[in-house]
Amino acid sequence: MLYIIIIISSGLFLGWLLGSKDTANLFGTSVSSKRMNFQKASVIAGIFIVLGAIFQGKGTTSTIHSLGNIYEPVIAFTVVLCAAIIVLVLVKVKLPVSTSQAIVGAILGWSLFTYNSINITIASKILLAWILAPVLGIIIGALLFIGMRWFIKKSNIHVIKLDAYLRFSLIIVIAFAAFGLGANNIGNVIGVFSEYAPDVIVNFGLFTINGLQVLFLLGGISIAGGLFYYSRRSLHDTDEGVFSLIPETAIIVHLTLGIVLFIFSSSFMSNLIETIGMPSIPLVPVSSTQIILGAILGIGLVKGTWEIDSKTIAGIGLSWITTPLSAGLLTYMVLAIFRKTFGFPLENKPEAVVETLKSSGHSSIINLVVPGIIILGAVILLVFAYLIFRQQKLRLKIEKDMLIQQNQLYMSQKAMNDLEVRTIAMENDNLNVKLQAKRKEFMDIALNINEQKNFLEKISNGIDDAILMSDHDERIQKLKDLSVMLKQRMSFSKEKKEFYMQIEDVHKDFHMKLKTTFPNLTDLEKRLAGLIRLDLSTKEMASLLNISAKSVEIARYRLKKKLNLDKNSNLKNFINNI
């Protein structure tokens, strides 16, 4: 078995390249548009590729095997390796390449080198299938698109519901296309080695697989491996695989791919068509990229748009020549080196070369029922554990988010409370200041009343004394003193002083500016400026300043001069603007 695995390793490598190169076409759009996550898509595609390979890979494998029956295992390994190298190089230099064309080219190179006759019937079948695949892609893609457009229009389905259906359909369509890809392209991977299939039957309980199907299983796994390894990178590089498609179109394209691959790999369908008298369908590995291209062209024809640039088509057309030619040439050269060095491959097929590889007797049976059940149970347990773990993780995440939200809410509430407290404190301060002012006012009033009372008592006592005085001169003197006291009182000097102090306090900024800008102003002029700012009349100002109205006018004139204002300037406006 190990010997067989070593021989088919080049095929597995080719399968791995095939997986990495082609499967982005399977779910590129779905993953990049976030309709499906990569893991989900690749697990579905991987499983169905393997299933397709095992259960429907026989047809294409037999065609590739019939094209060139390479009887020397080492040469078979080399031929497939040459095809794989060509695929790898062309993928690296970003040229379109088909694995089918590479493997057919390599086999033809071997046939030419060993003078083995090329099976023209098979070769023409392959060529026909290569031409038919994109053509069928165009036709089926166009028909499916017309059908889908008609259905969407007629059903009047809500766009959100349509999206949900599309998501669901995408899973099925991707699975179907993956099945087709596995069934069709396994021929490229295993076709050359089908001769070396071990003579065993493996029993899985529900089904059994033979030796060739074991090889298909390995080939399928290699394609799925390539899909997991490379597709992720490819999806990140190009975002949407080879083509960028809207979901409706993606469904059609994937479905077309699945149908065409199924047509070219299903022996049942081929036989069915043959029974109704039509020519049988050639079961040949075809290029998935070319089918997709055909489907997109078909959809474009219906829409009346050309969605693919001619450079891409020209590149693919050119690859029809370059890929088989380069694979054939490389194989021819490598085989020439082999013959020079080791003396083989031989020109004529030796008898029983292959027989040495095969067991002589009947098939050995490997029973995998019990290990299968154990593995299945373990997988179910793992999935179950994973689901519980994920649920727990989600729960924790939700709880964490809620805590963060609550914390944010608490912080904002705290900030608002702080703000409120600060506002209240400020209001309290203001009220305190007002309270103090009021208290002072009341104190002043009380003191004032007291003082007035004392003064009036003093005057009253003086008058009483004057009445009682017998000497006329003394009485007159007393009355004169009282009159002077009253006049002094009437000047309100103390009240005025307080009044000016209050004005200065209220218009602090104004008085400060006046003082700093015009330092040579006298106290009277400063007071006058303050009164002008209060918009008092000349008469009122005269009374407050204890001067006549005329003197106020003169003082205004002087102030104007000191403030450097000309005759026409308005003193009041100037003072108000300070």
Add this chain to the structure above:
Amino acid sequence: MLSFKHANKSIDLIEEFLTIIDQGSLIFKDGVKNYLQGKRENFDDNIKTLSNLSSDADIKKREIENILYTQSLMPQLRGDILKLLEELNNIIDLAKSNLFEFDVEVPLIPSELNQDLLKLTELSVFAIDSLIPASRAYFRDPISVKEQLHRVYLYEKEADKLALSIKRKVFQEMTQLKLSEKIHLRYFTLHIEILSDVAEKAADLLSIMAIKRTL
């Protein structure tokens, strides 16, 4: 299957949201009518109802956003859909703030302008009313959107014309009004007229969205 549940929920929410916008426009019309007829109590009622509808619309919009993003529904279309919902939400917000402005500023409207202002309100509301079925059609039948949108453009144009004639009347014929009153009236004419402009903006967006979907 979970995505079907979310899809159904978001469909219901969108339907409810559109109904709220529709109701909001009718309440706005009623509010302006009540103000012009001096029915203060009814007008206050209208303001209250419209405020409630507006906050309901906000909640619904946020719920829709939440579902569409968290469930990754319609990654290619959701940006456009949410933008449309935002535009529609703007309409009800504007209608609400307009009624509040009537309430706060209490504009003096001469009775000879009542009919014109009422007609202007009706035209603006018709524009909004025509936008709602077009928005509904986008989700199910994008081809018919264009057929429905032409009404929005028509009402918007008519509203523009009428607003212009009101302003002309105010500034050129109503000499008894003070300049401040004239400017105030112009301001309120603009408030009513702007609703049809916002409806037109949403219609533009909707028509591009419909084209995108039919491609």
